[in-house]
Amino acid sequence: MLAFFLFSFISIGDEDMKIFCYYLQRNRRLNTPDLLDQLPVLQELLHHLLNCKIAGESVKLYIAITDGILNLIDKYFGMQHHHAVRALEIYRKAGEHVSLLSEFFEICRGLHYGQGQKYLKIKPLPESFLIAMEEYVKETPEVLALPYTSV
Numbered sequence: 068m069l070a071f072f073l074f075s076f077i078s079i080g081d082e083d084m085k086i087f088c089y090y091l092q093r094n095r096r097l098n099t100p101d102l103l104d105q106l107p108v109l110q111e112l113l114h115h116l117l118n119c120k121i122a123g124e125s126v127k128l129y130i131a132i133t134d135g136i137l138n139l140i141d142k143y144f145g146m147q148h149h150h151a152v153r154a155l156e157i158y159r160k161a162g163e164h165v166s167l168l169s170e171f172f173e174i175c176r177g178l179h180y181g182q183g184q185k186y187l188k189i190k191p192l193p194e195s196f197l198i199a200m201e202e203y204v205k206e207t208p209e210v211l212a213l214p215y216t217s218v
Contacts, residue, residue, distance in 0.1 A: 094106070094132070094135025095134045095137070095138050097135065099146060099150050102135055102138060102139050102142075102154075103139075103157070105135065106132060106135050106139065106157045107160075109131060109135070110161070110164065113125065113128045113129060113132060113164055113168075125168060129168055129189075132161065139154050139158075143200060143203070146207075148204065148207040148208060148209045149209070151204050152204055154200070155201065155204055158192065158196075158197065158200060159197070161192060162191065162192045162197070165189050165190075165192060166191070
């Protein structure tokens, strides 16, 4: 399924790309469970794009993921434990992608790929925020599901 989606993503035209990016950027408005489902899929797609070394699409997808992560961060410290654990995993993976994408852009610049094209300057995610997120997960109580018994 992901391979088909990736192929479709690569083969679409500029107008379709605008529509696709619009839907990706809806991450700004998604609720927590939807973000936790959507972002790992987008991260996996970015991982595959980075392996294919597709510059423009990588940037567009990275921007869409970043929009979703910013939304997720806004909601993070009010999340239930199980949501916070998943969000922390997503944030860590985003940190890995930052270094891979930055490295990829440097290679593109060095090869003069896309001359005249401006590349994003991607900064690493704040380590202090990652530490705060980890602390939140440690301190947030896990909800225990107790069997319901009628009296």
